[in-house]
Amino acid sequence: MAKVKKTKDPSQKALTLKERRNERKSKMIDSRPFAEIASFKILYKSKKKKRVNRSKAGDLVLFIFLSLSGILSVLPLLLIINNAFKPLDEIFLYPPNFFVRNPTLDNFSDLGVVLGTSLVPFSRYFFNTILITVVGTVGHLIIASMCAYPLAKYKVPGGGIIMGLVTYSLMFPSAVTGIPNYMILNWFGLIDTYWAIILPVIASSLGLYLMKQFMIPVPMELLESAKIDGASEFKIYWKVVMPLVKPASITLVILNFKALWAADGSTYIYREDYKMLSYALSQIASAGPARQGTLAAVALIMITVPIVMFIISQSNMIDTMAHSGMK
């Protein structure tokens, strides 16, 4: 008996494995009759040809236009990169060189010297920016998505009004709320603290809007089954919904990062040791033409970080934007 069982077991396993493999294969194989497939392919091809019913000349003109404007768009950025590596005599050269001839790292070492002699150690500005960016980004991601989940998946009383307000808030420039914001922060005693920069960004509405739109297609069955298993709403949001909306999370992070990284915060913060990186760097610029090279080095550092982040997350951002439509 035991012997039989032993031989039977692996064979059964092999069978199931085989079965599974077959099943998988049969899923990949088109089950339609051959003639139908063939005719469909022919039809598809002919339609495809018809779809590309466009003139070669039109294509050419449009793509020349595209590449020209692409070059125009990227030229200033290229200039920053080149200037960052130019020695000072090459920056002030007539006739000018667009591209660097003798690349050096002088500008960066100059930057080090300038920052070494500043009133507050440079690492302090850097720390401020990193802290504000991280807290603001993570805070916005958690708080906005926590609010987006009920709005997207349940009919909460008042939800319509809230979404209406959020949509309206996308429509006007942020300068409208600038002065009352200052007054409100002042009442709370938050002027001259990190919170003065972080809190308004956490409350920004674009992130909430995008997150809510992205959550709408999450299947309700998933949430219900989690609820039957006894999960609380917060647990469902954190364990079920959040992993599903990763592209939107990444988008929120990028958008907020972009806003906070470039913020100089000088309207809300007066204490020198609380100021941010981009403020410190703009002070370098004000020292005059001799700092032109250093300035380019600074600009290069400032633009590299967000651009690299965008390169990594591009497809996620576009996935998110696919749901951004507004009625």
Next chain:
Amino acid sequence: MNDNNVSTSIKKPSLWSRFRAWRIKKSIEIDHWSRKKPFRRKMYLNRSLYAMMAPYLIMFTCFTVAPVVMSFMLGFTYFNMLEAPRWVGWQNYIDLFLNDPIFITAIKNTLIIALITGPLGYIMAFVFAWLINELPQKLRAIITLVFYAPSIAGGAITIWALIFASDIYGYANAYLTDWGIIHEPITWLQNATYILPIVIIVQLWMSLGVNFLSLIAGLKGIDRNQYEAGAVDGIKNRWQELWYITLPNMKSILIFAAVIQISGALGVGAVTTALAGFPSVAYAGHTIVNHLQDYGSIRYEMGYASAIATILFFSAILLNRLIRRIIRKVGS
């Protein structure tokens, strides 16, 4: 002693258990209270959802809803942050339109910038997204980056100050002199005739932002089968395809992109400050936002500044409604 202790502990429950008992009692009370009206009941049953929404909603109210209401109300007062606001009625608005020539200049500049960069930036974003859509995946990613990079690279604006520097070492001057177009350097950003065009160029350069990405996504999301069906139905060229299939299919995305574009175009202010300084020469680059900053954060005339903010708010909302109405008609 020991017995006594036990008995007291039974008589007097601990703070925690008293709190729990209180909470249960309270929740039963609220439960009864909520039964009286259906809306109340619904809110009570969804209380865990409201708890999740609360942090954002509180902050949103503090930093978006309340400021709009406040600036609307402060617009009717004289307020300098030191004394209590004094009601002046429509005086701020009358002053703005009748006694403040700089505000009229600011409106004019803002309108010029918005009317050029708004529609042009929007069309540019759409055309680029549309052309990119037909490219293979890798190339598309690279070109998307090329167009989107200026708007995400916040520090890049300094390079324009160098390009349009007023001496011979500014790149615009140097190249134009080198090619023999001009004979002496032009003081671009100190010359009232050139400030506005330069601001418009830079603004356009930076305008392919979130709206551009959403347009790309919208175009990508259109079902390919529709084009095939359209080709069968007699659509001849790409323009017809655009008008009859593409645009109607992405109306909602078009509206979203327009909303972002409008608030960007009306909110121009940081660019003019970074390029032409504050205030710019002869107020040639002075926008409504600059005027608002002038009165709000320099002169501390908060009532007056709030009136400007209110005007900006209502013009943005009105413009949005108008543009939405137009876009809804597209392709029908």
